[in-house]
Amino acid sequence: MITISPGQGLSGNQTLVSKGGNFELGFFSPGNSHKYYIGIWYKKIPQKDVIWVGNRINPISNPSTSLLKLSNNGNLVLFNQSGSPVWSSNSTVSTSNSTFAELLDNGNLVIRNNSNFSTPIWQTFEHPSHTWMPGAPLGVNKLTGEFQALTSWKSSEDPSPGLFSLSLALNRSSQLVELYNSSLIYASTGVWNGQFFNSLEKVFMEKNIFNFSFVDNEEQKYATYIVDDPSMIIYILMDPSGQVKQFSWLSDKKEWLLNCNQPPALCDVYSACGAFGVCHQRTSLYCSCFVGYQPVSNKEWDLGAWSSGCSRKTSFQCNDKNNISTGDGFLEMSMVRLPSNPQNLAAAQSAEECEQACRKQCSCTAYAFDGQCSIWNGDLHNVKQLHDGLAGTLYLRLAASDIPSPFPTNSQAELEPEFIFTGVAGLIVLVSFLVFVGLIWVHRKRPSARIAMQLAEGSLIPFTYSDLQRMTKNFSDILGRGGFGSVFKGALPDSTTIAVKKLEGWRQGEKQFRTEVITLGSLQHVNLVRLRGFCCEANKRLLAYDYMAGGSLDTHLFRSSKVLDWETRFEIILGVARALAYLHENCRECIIHCDIKPENILLDNELKPKVADFGMAKLIGRDFSRVLTTTRGTLGYLAPEWLLGLPISSKVDVYSFGMMLFELISGGRNSNQSEINENIDYFPFRVACQLIEGDDNHIGDLLDKRLQGEANLVQVKRICTVACWCIQDWEVDRPSMGHVLRILEGAVDATTPPVPRLLLHLAES
Template sequence: MPYCSCLNGYEPKSQPDWSVSDYSGGCERKTKFQCETPNSSNKDKDRFLPILNMKLPNHSQSIGVGSDGECEAACLSNCSCTAYAFTTNGGCSIWNVGGIVILVLVFVFVMLRRRKRHVGAGTSVEGSLVAFSYRDLQNATKNFSEKLGGGGFGSVFKGALPDSSVVAVKKLESISQGEKQFRTEVSTIGTVQHVNLVRLRGFCSEGTKKLLVYDYMPNGSLDSKLFHEDKLLDWKVRYQIALGTARGLTYLHEKCRDCIIHCDVKPENILLDADFVPKVADFGLAKLVGRDFSRVLTTFRGTRGYLAPEWISGVAITAKADTYSYGMMLFEFVSGRRNFEASEDGQVRFFPTFAANMVHQGGNVLNLLDPRLAGKADIEEVTRVIKVASWCVQDDEAHRPSMGQVVQILEGFLDVSLPPIPRALQAIVDNEENIVFFTDSSSTQSSQVKSNVSTASSQAKSNISSNSN
């Protein structure tokens, strides 16, 4: 239905404009007023149309009359008068052509302002999800001039929408899906909303041009804060980021209609808002797993250094692959450096192995802490994080906790027992010469164990028990 319609006796001033939903020209009378055609035979047919429950327009003129009939006659006798209202308390008010013109001009001004704001704002397709044209996003990003970063799925650019909101526009690369499949998957991603997930605002799909529009995160990605000297995050902030990230992954794995395996959990895909609240990014871009299927084979590959053993061996993947990647990232929360980067004194070549052994031997975990923190951390939290990380990177996925369990442990609602040292990590200690360093497509250094060590584990399942307190 149209947003506007003309009163009886009036018609659109410009029918072509109305046919394209442009009502700014307003309406005009089909016949002239009595005073405009005094000799017309139609003059006795002029009457007023009563309209109830209306808010009276401004700019009225008061007339000193004592009845409704006198008020009507006063308006009829004035050729400029187009409407009147009479109340026992307020008396007679009339609106002349000038007043109506003012109202129309105000209406046109508001309409034009609203139209200007929506130029290039896209078309809503489902809920809050918006379909943008490629030109819209070219304008929003100033022809993709300010690059924020890039990864396996494509490059990301900063932009601003007509409503002044700042967005991050991702230009997807190597997307072979058809239009219908792409829109279906984007629609699914658009319905996934959580405080610890980056919100999808909209998308663009024009031929081979596939783009996604997200909320902009002013504090950038976690790696830019965790691994740089001038961007030190204190321990409390790191712990809250770890907890928020776990909550976001739990939502993807357990709370969505379809279990969403992220497949590329790493610091670059954890974004921070203005208050350093973590937001998991790039979820849903990998394979979606229906609840009827506990496992899925896919050719997708995550970032080296965070890959679970099952990725490398080519076996089926479950949500526990995300748990492994999260665990590898969790070690970096403690050390403040990449897992494969050697310590300053050169004594520690692969931090996860060193940390797992330290906890297993009952050593002082504060010695594992990022030296920039100068030991300022809760020792129980540091111990808890390293234990959780060690459980998350167990060789056998069945021995890893779910992300929901990780949340409960970090929140303090579950106790966590001493984890066994995973075989893959122990292999690095025994065969340090087999460590091979890589640089992936996003220029992020990573590591991978080059060995034929079996990923099968005979270790006991994790003994995570409810806190008795």
């Protein structure tokens, strides 16, 4: 059958085939489910790969007694074996005689009317299920408000809607986002800049096999793509795992090739393993349940769909009358990414108090203490096993019977080595042990020799407090004070000058502090201040860095009589961008600086930039907002996420970097309150308007007057453009630091950015 006319329909094994034989529509049953759906699949490919499903929510049990029918009013309806409608296209036309349904060779099922053949009354491309086909729109109908979105299957054998979707951003900004439960964004294409999506070109476009485009008119706003080679069979799928996957058909091998995933790593999908599941990036199993839990659906887990999560084996022994746990315990889960959405309890000042706070609530399922108390009520989502210093420790509440025994079994005990000193061999071991203890004693008595040896090895040095006290002459030469503590000048035994920072407001325990410091000490980049060593002794926390003789950038920009020339400023911008791109994208775990400003950019003797205080947020503890830079005047350096209490990502650094770029261009503070009161000509707003106007002849007017026009105006415009993209209101509209760096280096062009709404509000005020 080629078309369906009014009154006609499909039943049983009958199908509708496209004119060229590429696609087929009919009834199918996935796997061994014994449930039937109306769907469209590739006809020329051996396996039945379904690209669209109609009755996802209401399957039928018998296709032979069911009917897909085009009614006289132009509505396509699926009736089950009882004659009840279970799915409808909800399309109606006034003239029905000339209406028909047709399956096109691109996989699109359309309902047309001969009186207006070119414009379909209804089409599956505008009502997708889980697959995005070439030429199909993914966006919003501005007239009806209806979004076209992909929604994953629950599993490979269950087409009912899953938890993951791909859609135009709900605020209708020009980007696609991946959503958990239709609300939480966990991945984004980045904003459409006129040529490509900012964050997508490396992932989906490097294969150079298809091209995206973006349409925004009075009726619709949507993204679409076309395949460069018409002979290639390609589609994009919202997978049950939560990853968007792009496939192409290999005709010679008769199989699908997975070209790429977005996000690339499964564990970057929000709650990929569901409630009470742990994601393991380094194993082929990917997901496992917490101790004391089991999969909600073993069948779905066997099919690689883990989002259904896990359920508790044994209920809590909690007395609901006084809301206190009586027979429960806590299992330590170390080296994990902590669950999302904790409740922070400032009143609990110790791990013991934090545990008791959790015990007093029957709904509390876990707690963590890293200087502050966090507890979780109900389901735990988004936990990942980590293997480095960025991990945390979670204490999972379990029924006492589900907590593993801390004592080894007999078989384990047999494997433990026994150290028994007997005879000559025992004497040798004992003498060796005494020599080892003696060496330790000598090194402790001769700290300079110990430190000199570690300096020669180039390793991170664990200083004692007395070491640093002696090197800084009892902390007598203060270099400055900041949000994280005071900094003192000192010298190592080899006369190398160092800067020693005494941390204030730290909230970490000793073990976690040492872990975080070791991680930071392993970072090596020419534009990061080198961490030489640390002290973690009793209640003292200190860090020793290389001394930067050039001082901080703010001194040169705002308080020095000597003017930084444009070439130096541009090299500083490039250096800071490279450092942030390294922290965000080249470390094993993304490190967010959280406090980018001129005061934290230090310069060496040759005025080369080095970013300081990176990773400090982790060292201080999770509640570090009080030690961050405060807003100066109107906007300062803080991204809107901070002010709105939204989740923080690496894009807060991008925002701060953008605000700092304005200051490097103008040579003055963005947020000088007295100047703003007298003159509403706020510099970032002025730059944004200049770019919108497109008058390149006046770009030089934005420059620091002290430069007297001595600058590369092409670079000036490029930096102005980057700065305005960096301070966009929504983090998904801002480019990554890697993309920023490519623009600054001239490898990628940037389109004109829109004026951020915050700047517009400032101007209107």
